[in-house]
Amino acid sequence: MGYAIGVDVGGTFTDVVLSGPDGVAAVAKCLSTHDDPIAGIVTGVTRVLGSADPARVTRVVHATTLATNAVLERTGARVAFVTTRGFRAVVPLGRYARVEEDRYDLRFTPPPPPVAPGDCFEVDERVSARGDVLTPLDPASVRRAAAEIARRDITSAAVCLLHSYAEPAHERQVAAILRERVPHVVASCEIWPEIREYERATTTIMSAYIGPLMASYLSRLRECLAAIGIHAPVHVMESGGGVISAELAAGRAVAAIESGPAAGVLAAAGTGLPDVISFDMGGTTAKACVVRGGRPEITHEFHVGGKGSFGGRRAGTGVPIKTPAIDLAEVGAGGGSIAWLDPAGALRVGPRSAGSSPGPACYGLGGGDPTVTDANLVLGYLSSASIPLSAPLAAKALDRLAGPLGVSREAAAHAVHEIVSAAMASAVHVVTVQRGIDPRGFALVAFGGAGPMHAAGVARRFGITTVVVPAYCGVASAAGLLAGALSTDRVLSRLDAGDPEGIFAGLAAEAAADLGVPEVRVARSVDVRFRGQSHELTVEWSESREELESRFFAKYAQVYGIAQQGEIELVSYRVRVTDASAPAVPATPPPATGARAGIPGRRRAYFPEAGGYADVPVHTRATLDHVAGPAIVEDAESTIVVPPGWHAAPGAAGAVLLTGDGAA
Template sequence: MRIGVDIGGTFTDLCAVDETGIVAVGKVLTTYDEPARAVEEGLAALLTDPGAVEQVVHGTTLVTNALIERKGSRTALLATAGFRDVLEMRREHRYELYDLHLELPAPLVPRHLRFDVPERILADGSVRTALDEAYVVRLGRELADRGIEAVAVCFLHSFTNPAHERRVAEILAEVAPTLRVALSSDIVPEIREFERMSTTVANVYVQDLTERYLRDLEHRLRRIGIPGAPHIMLSNGGLATVDTAARHPIRILESGPAGGALAAAAIGPADLLAFDMGGTTAKLCLIAGGAPLVTHQFEVDRKYRLLPGSGLPVQVPVTDMIEIGVGGGSIARIDALGLLTVGPDSAGSEPGPACYGRGGTEPTVTDADLVLGYLDPGYFLGGGMELDAEAARSAIVERIAGPLGVSVEEAAWGIHTSVNEDMANAARVHAVERGQDPAKLPMYTFGGAGPVHGVGVARALGAPSVVAPPAAGVLSAAGFLTAPLAFDFVRSARAAVHDLAWEQVDALFAEMEAEGAALLAKSGVDEVTHRRVAEMRYAGQGYEIRVPVRGGRWPDALIDEFTATYRALYRRTGPEVGVEVLNWRVVSSGPKPDVTLRLTTRATGADARKGTRDAYFPSAGGFVDTAVFDRYLLTPGERVAGPAIVEERESTVVVPPGAHCVVRGDAALEVTA
């Protein structure tokens, strides 16, 4: 048996899989004070024989939350003399040109802890100014005496020549051994000074917190009888050991959302739109050619959720998705213009939505879905948590319906549809920017709240169908179990394609592949595959695209690959100018697990219809008597006509009037208008 565990902003999801498929699922409230406690408690309740567990794969939002909430180590920055303020100057780009009150996230390192180190390496790797080692010795001792816990080192052009950064690490290890030290040449050895500095700082800022959490998780798993150490989900869809994740915590920044995209890719067609809506956020991801898209530019702590440039950039491989602050716990309110708005702030699990009865008073999306009749107050989490419908109605009446002068049902419907439109707009932008038409892609929806809103979002997009996979409420946790052990490596070596020194390129690839094989060998992986990628652009462009390197040394073959990739993205080719390569990448992977993501505990021979209840559908005139079905009793081939509601322990599928739902052979529910 293998277990996937996903810690989200509201719930911690668990999924157990064996050779037959999904055999057990669980969902418990996240414990913010000790996140690993919810994992321990959830597994203890889920498992009857912990010793039978061969592997635990874990994803968490810990790193993201620590960066947003500024709960990391007290960190200093060592930069090349004259460049310490790059971290705050950023790229001097105004992401909203006419906003006079522009906000940017504060640097993780304040100015009085950023230091100019006398040294200078030029772009070709030659040394212009030798490192002032005496300065580093004095500074290291002072930092340790002042209680500094971590140091990021980011010198100019260290991706070409890391000698000065490595010498600083040696000196600090001698004079201040208690300091955690991160070198940009180790964390992100590639071009672009600000992004490299920001990523290095973020990595060391959360390193102590992450390592303590991962060791606590290991201890708790051993305490309940699970043998072996867990594997940690990386943001790019690969797995790493605890030791690797502890050294590179920035690589697990988006580990949770990656799981859902992997699961959708494993069970769906080659091209689809994955939609994951949990308690705090909604994520949308394109699956193309059977795999999630991956990007190497990501921002955390955005001040404006849909505006690039308003957050802290992190230059690591992450699953390419758009994340917006609307989930089941997102709070609805009337804004200064008297308009209804939802999110991005969330009630989370503490205190949670008003209907949780844990002290929350703000109306949320879950409260609205309960008032509309989409959720059964007695069957939330399979009956493990009773919802207070009156508390939900009171919160909506007091904060939304009363001020707007509408009925509670109209206010709840406004919250529900507002969220759907927000997600559809985000999905439309995300897909079009990547050369895809969302109206031509089936949408796979999951997460606790995803199936409730999936059909509404799909209709707003014009998507042909909506699929709610088996165990949709915990699908991210299940998706972790489809990932291989993998890690990404990068080297910057800018050159025009026709001027490439192929011996140097071969040496870079060989170096990265050897590093990948050694890293995976420590995890017991002998069979390693390597995927080569070149990041290329037309000469004069500001950014590059990722192009597969399929072997061979001929410049024309590489340019042909570049042209084909460029045309697929932008439906055209560029100007008649030269083409250059900036970075070379290798993805080293172990074998992909053989996992079947289908329910094996589904009962048969009983009537799946549980009864009826009133649910609100404006297209049908308001509240209508709606059939309610038990998903676990539905059998392949069965059809359900809307309006209908299909319930399982962790999520609910809403089938509106005019739509039809069919049970597929893998137990997934497919809804078409």
């Protein structure tokens, strides 16, 4: 029996979990190395292995923000865009919603398009929406485009011809000719053959943009792991919560753009509670997602790099990506978020983060700006037990806020704590209240290095009375990686196709070949809309037209709040193919064993309900039996704050269960 390793690279910390036949064997949390993320990975992997034989590692599962960062920082490859004659301006024109401060900017300049207008090329061809060839492909026009792309030393190309989802033959010919002159070519029919030209084009462009970077990164990761004796296959978490091989991730790089956040949601779904809100607060961002019936919500379109988009759900912001992703909201609020005063003298927190370098002031690595971590240290919520933290440096940083605000150091620190909690609550609001979901019927599952410190405060804002902090909460995303099954998705748009079974069979066979496993499970769904409408809803497939209509009508009422019936049409067909031969992931044991005993420590911590600083008990999971707040429960990777009015007790599988009075 071998080991599996989960690696989650975040903006501040790199988390590594080593799991054996009996569950989690070791965990590590180390600062991310932004100049070379692999260096931090190797440090964490070496730490969790200890004296274990690296040859016994049979699987490495990785979640990375590499693709997202490449899009945000514009560090991907230069891409040439090739499309049908007459449509080269589709991408340069783009779409942009003026949100936040842009609404009032009289000199507003839209962000640059993902491909420069001069790098967009046209070829002679035309296919109708039904797949009929209206203009045959002219290979000479393709060769002219290929020659010009090569002359400009552009090494990556994205091909997206009009209506190629209906008939991909032209697009495949174009890609084949381009590959004679261009090293990296991506065709939309190979990535995501779905209707809507602009979204399909941007999805293909982003795959071409980050593909070379992802391929190089994963190749070097395998080499570095091999250098320390690990020759196991490397898998990558998809945005939709599945796991694919490194080779497939390099070829379909766009599928891994949201890989990091997806892993944490799987960890929350694995707590065993049917209806929960996943709340993940790390060093740079905080993420929230709704899990109903044990399954996270899935979206089939999100946006990368937009303003005010709460993780990419606001149309018209950023670059649209058409690929399945766990539907979460994300805000720039984490332990490393910097507190600052705006020109009007109001206190703000984030979205800028101190990251891992220089990090919060209390890290002693040269950072001087006050952060959320510095505030929590001043308030007494944190200690230097697991990571050395400097209280004097944190106090000095907070004094820089307290002076201009005219308040005490602890009042400034508490204000930072409350403001960042309000910012994170906005993410919960987006995935619940804004979508007509009453959050009071859900439990909040809190994890991440900073999440359990703020969880009770966030829950109280919504009247949520139950908070679950799972075992190994500080590295829960890395642990969640190991719960993801090897799987991949495929889609094909065909307006009311005459042979749905044939389409499903073809998509499943293609996906199973990519997975390369002996036995698979296939989940089928279809995009449905009322005839005459422009947008669809995804529902589980049924061969019975009546049952399919019933599911669509119910979904429509759930999403829009209106009971509606009428003639429907089927637009796109989807499959998710999962490895059915993989063994079940072992349950995670509690991080501490034996009878609950021992004497808790004590320290001063700030709680306004208690009149300021109070002497409170400090438990570990080993000493915790039942305690009323105010209290603190410390983990090696995180800290749980139990405010007045809340109670903490041991839960199932090593979790800590917080219950409150629900006063919002």
